[in-house]
Structures are given as structure tokens and as C-alpha cells.
Amino acid sequence: MGRWEPNARGRLEQAALELYIERGFEQTTVAEIAKRAGLAERTFFRHFADKREVLFGGAGTLQEFLVSALADASDAATPIDAVAAAFEAAGTLLQERRETARQRQAVIAANAELRERELIKLASLASALADALRQRGVTDSAASLAAEAGSAIFRIAFERWINEAGQPDLPHLIRESLDELKALTAGK
């Protein structure tokens, strides 16, 4: 192992996002990312398997956080409220990383392969949430529906958060999105 580098992971992530936006994802090499971050290439590979994982390394962390939040949710919470509350808690953590999230989405939107990868991660997330609901005793189809609806609520709130002017609040947008789905399904 090399010497400890302060915040190497964050510096590599920031350098990678800058280069992906400046040159395009395809045109950027790991060597360039490491150089921009002022770190050795081997340091990159201690943190990420490849240049794609810089963009998707957080997805596994988010999934673990959500599954754990669901496991801890009150027994009184309905499945969909429990899922939305888990996303709200995650939203609180994401809130301070809006600029990074915006850059990441711009890179993903520009590349078909990355858009596919994002869809796969989101499908895997919904599937993990459905499993976590089944662990709570929710029936099979209700678990799938609540997980899918909750994920849709999050995706739509996230997109608004990324695109709206000013300083939008992600947890607030998630609550709004949940309320809007409830109004829609109530026929209002």
C-alpha cells in the first residue's frame, strides 16, 4: 500500500467528473484522472475498479443505506411511506452534494452506455427495496409496487432537484413527489 493521501477518493471523483465534462467520458483515461487529482494511477485503482465505477461507486452505498433505513422503519409505517422516508433520509445526505450530482448526471446523459448502466443500477435498487419490504412481511406484489413507486418518486424528485434554479431541497421534493402520487392515485 502507498502512503495515505488526504481525501484521495473525493479528489479522484472531482478530477474524473471535470475531465468527463471537458473531454467526454470515452476520451478520458485513468492516467489523466490521476494526474489531474495530483495522485498516482495506482491510487486510483485502490479506490475504483475502472473509470466507470467513479460514476457508480455511490450506487452500492445508497442501496445499503436505503435497505438499512427500511429495516429500521417503524412497524406502523405503510410500505410506501417507509420507502419514501428511506429516500428522504438519503436525500438529506445527498443534499450537500448537489453540484457533484449535477455534473454526474450531465456525464451520464451524454453517453448511451452510461445511461444503460444507470438504468440497471436503478432496477437493482428497486429490487433490493422490494426484498427489504418482503423481509418486513409485506406481500410479494405490494412489496414490488411500493418499491417501484417509491423509486419513481425519488427519480422524479431527484431530476427536479438537479434541474431547478435556486437551492431546491431534495428531501422536501421527495415529500412533494410522494404527496403528488397519493393525490394522483386518489383521483384528485
Place this chain on the structure above:
Amino acid sequence: MGRWEPNARGRLEQAALELYIERGFEQTTVAEIAKRAGLAERTFFRHFADKREVLFGGAGTLQEFLVSALADASDAATPIDAVAAAFEAAGTLLQERRETARQRQAVIAANAELRERELIKLASLASALADALRQRGVTDSAASLAAEAGSAIFRIAFERWINEAGQPDLPHLIRESLDELKALTAGK
């Protein structure tokens, strides 16, 4: 153009599904599909761009059907009821093709590249439905939510339809799934 072959498209589709299940998708060639169907290879390429399109050619048709059904829906229908009704109407057409649908899902489930392709087609479908709702004057986020929730209802109903024993009725399962989402979001 060659001579007209009765139901060439259906014969090619059936031959392809049989071979994908017997040998795997990767191991099957277009020449083998044409031979199994008793048709020339050039006939295959009059109907499908490649062997993957045999599995996804129907997705465009489904999307057009749903968008058109949404455009024709009563002004009184709520966005989510309009989406669910469009899927129900499509379900009536799909109902008689259950065995083909089962085979297709088995092939897709066995291949990561095909699973990705399926996710992309489903995302594109939800996006087209959201656009169709906006055309009806539904606000931006409500259109996205209703389209995503409606697509989730359909996916979950479709999965039950494929997997349940007996002769399950797809339109009925879609209605059940819609009612279940309504109950979930009403906190029941």
C-alpha cells in the same frame, strides 16, 4: 423482393425463440433461425434488422398502441387511470400470446445484454407515456409520476401473468395491480 411467404414474421419469431431456448441467444445464428422457419436468410432481414430485434420488435408496436390509446382516453379519466386503461387494452391483445411472452422472458432473463435492452425499452416506454400525458395537459411531474407508476403496475402484473399457474387474465391482473397501488398509497 422475394415471393410472399405466409406468416413469415411469426414463423421466424417462433423459430428464433425455440433456438434461443435450446441453444442460448449468443449461440444462435440468423441462418439457423431462417432454416428452422423454412425460409431464406434474406426473408429474415426483410422482417428484422438482427437477431436481437426478433425479441424487441414488438416494443415499438406496444409503445405506439399505448400512446394512441392515451390520446383517445376520455378527458374525465385521471392520468393514472388513463395509463392503466391503455395498458389494459394492450393486455387484451397480449393475452392470447402468453406462451410466446413466457418464452421471450425466459430468453431475456438468461442474458445480461438482453436484460439491459429490456430496461432501456421500458424506460423509453414510460418516457413516451409521460409525453403523451403532457399532450393531454397533465403537468410535468404528474405526467412523469403517472407514467412511471402505470409502467410499474404493468410490469408487476405482466410478471404475475407470466409466472402464475393456470390461465391468468392479464387485463384483470393490471386492474388488480392498479387497485393495489391505490390501496397502498391510501395507507391501507
